[in-house]
Amino acid sequence: MRLLPTTMRWRVSAAIALVSALVAVSLSLLVREEFKNTQLADARQLQDERIQLVIRDYALSGQAALGSELNSPNVPRELLDAIKGGKRATVLQRDDTGAWIWAAAETDGKVLSLRSPYSDRDDALVSLDKVLVIGSVGVVVLSSLLGVALGSRLSRRLRKAAAAARRVAEGDSSARVGDAIGERPRDEAADLAQAVDAMADALQERLKAEQRVTADIAHELRTPVTGLVTAAELLPPGRPAELVRDRVKALRALVEDILEVARLDTATEKAELSEVSLGEFVRRRVAGVTPTAEVNVVAEHPVRTDPRRLERVLVNLLVNAGKHGAPPVTVDVDGQTVTVRDHGPGFSEELLRDGPSRFRTDSSDRGSGHGLGLTIAAAQVRVLGGRLAFANADGGGALVTLTLPDS
Structure with a gap:
C-alpha cells in the first residue's frame, strides 16, 4: 500500500x-x-x-x-x-x-x-x-490549495510533454513538445521541451539522411542488378549458372525490398481501397504461398482495403513463418482480424519489445533473412490504417495478429 x-x-x-x-x-x-x-x-x-x-x-x-x-x-x-x-x-x-x-x-x-x-x-x-x-x-x-493549483499546472504541462514525446517516439514527425505545452511560462518544463524538440529535430534529420542514403543506394543498384539478371540468363546451362542465377535473384529481391522500404518511409504512400471478402481473399492467397497451411474462417466479413498491399502483408507473414518457424502454420480469419501462427521457437524478446526492424532477423543464420519482411509488413499495415501485433503463442510458436480498420 x-x-x-x-x-x-x-x-x-x-x-x-x-x-x-x-x-x-x-x-x-x-x-x-x-x-x-x-x-x-x-x-x-x-x-x-x-x-x-x-x-x-x-x-x-x-x-x-x-x-x-x-x-x-x-x-x-x-x-x-x-x-x-x-x-x-x-x-x-x-x-x-x-x-x-x-x-x-x-x-x-x-x-x-x-x-x-x-x-x-x-x-x-x-x-x-x-x-x-x-x-x-x-x-x-x-x-495546500495553492500547492494543488501550482502542482496541477506543472503536472499537466509535464503530462502534455510526455504525451508529445511518446508521439515523437512512435514516429509522428509533426509532434513537438514545445507546441504541446506552449511557450509560457518560461520555466523548467519549457527548457525541457526545447531540449527534447532539439533532439527530435536532430534525430529526424539523421533518419531522413539515412533514408535518402538507403533509397539512393537501392536506386543505384537497380540498374546493374538488372544487367546481372540479363547476363545470368545468357549463361550456358549448368550448375555454376544455376548458382549465379539464384544469387542474382536474391540480390534483385533485396534491392526491390529496400526500394519498397524507402518508399514506405516517405509516408506518402496511399491505399487504393476496394471491398473484398476477407475470408475468401485470405484462403486464396494462402493456398498460393503456403499450400500446407491450415486456414480457418471463424466469421466472414467484408472489408474495404487495398488488396495489393494486403496480399503483400500476408505473403511476408507466411514467408517469415516458413523461414523462421516450423509447421504446422495456421491462419485464422475472424471478422476483420487475421492471425498467422507457426510452431517454431517464437519471436525474440527484442522483437516483442521494439517491434520489427530492418536488417535484423531472429534467425541465428544471418544468411536466411534480412529482417525486411516483417518491417515491410508493418509499414504496409500502417498505410492500410490497421494494426499488426507480435506475440508468442501459448504452447510455443510465433503469433502475428493483423487487425484491419472498420469499413
Whole structure:
C-alpha cells in the first residue's frame, strides 16, 4: 500500500502544506510566547505601581489601602525572600484557587502585600490560542490549495510533454513538445521541451539522411542488378549458372525490398481501397504461398482495403513463418482480424519489445533473412490504417495478429 503521494502534483502540494504548517506553528508559538511575556510584564508593572501607592498611603495613614494586607500569612515564600532588605517585588502565583499576581514591600519591619487576579489575562491568552489555531489551519488549507493549483499546472504541462514525446517516439514527425505545452511560462518544463524538440529535430534529420542514403543506394543498384539478371540468363546451362542465377535473384529481391522500404518511409504512400471478402481473399492467397497451411474462417466479413498491399502483408507473414518457424502454420480469419501462427521457437524478446526492424532477423543464420519482411509488413499495415501485433503463442510458436480498420 502506498503511504506517500507519487505524482508531482501531490508531492508539491504535500511539500507546500508541510512547510506552511511548520511556518504557521512556529510563528504561532512565537506570537503566543511574546504575548504571554508582554502580559506578565504589564501585570507586574501595574502591580508594582499599585504597591507603591499602598506604601505611600501607609506612610501617611498607617493603614493598608487598595485591598492590601499587612503581614498576610498567604504571601508566597519566594516573594518574602525577594523583598528582604526593604525591597519591592512582584510574583505570579498559580494554585488551586486560580492565578494571582502578587506585589509586596517591606516597611518598618512589616510586610505590605497586594494580590490581584490574573485569570482575565489567562482568558485572553486562551482566546489568542484559538485565533492562532484557526489562523494556522486557514494558512495550511489555503497554501495546500495553492500547492494543488501550482502542482496541477506543472503536472499537466509535464503530462502534455510526455504525451508529445511518446508521439515523437512512435514516429509522428509533426509532434513537438514545445507546441504541446506552449511557450509560457518560461520555466523548467519549457527548457525541457526545447531540449527534447532539439533532439527530435536532430534525430529526424539523421533518419531522413539515412533514408535518402538507403533509397539512393537501392536506386543505384537497380540498374546493374538488372544487367546481372540479363547476363545470368545468357549463361550456358549448368550448375555454376544455376548458382549465379539464384544469387542474382536474391540480390534483385533485396534491392526491390529496400526500394519498397524507402518508399514506405516517405509516408506518402496511399491505399487504393476496394471491398473484398476477407475470408475468401485470405484462403486464396494462402493456398498460393503456403499450400500446407491450415486456414480457418471463424466469421466472414467484408472489408474495404487495398488488396495489393494486403496480399503483400500476408505473403511476408507466411514467408517469415516458413523461414523462421516450423509447421504446422495456421491462419485464422475472424471478422476483420487475421492471425498467422507457426510452431517454431517464437519471436525474440527484442522483437516483442521494439517491434520489427530492418536488417535484423531472429534467425541465428544471418544468411536466411534480412529482417525486411516483417518491417515491410508493418509499414504496409500502417498505410492500410490497421494494426499488426507480435506475440508468442501459448504452447510455443510465433503469433502475428493483423487487425484491419472498420469499413
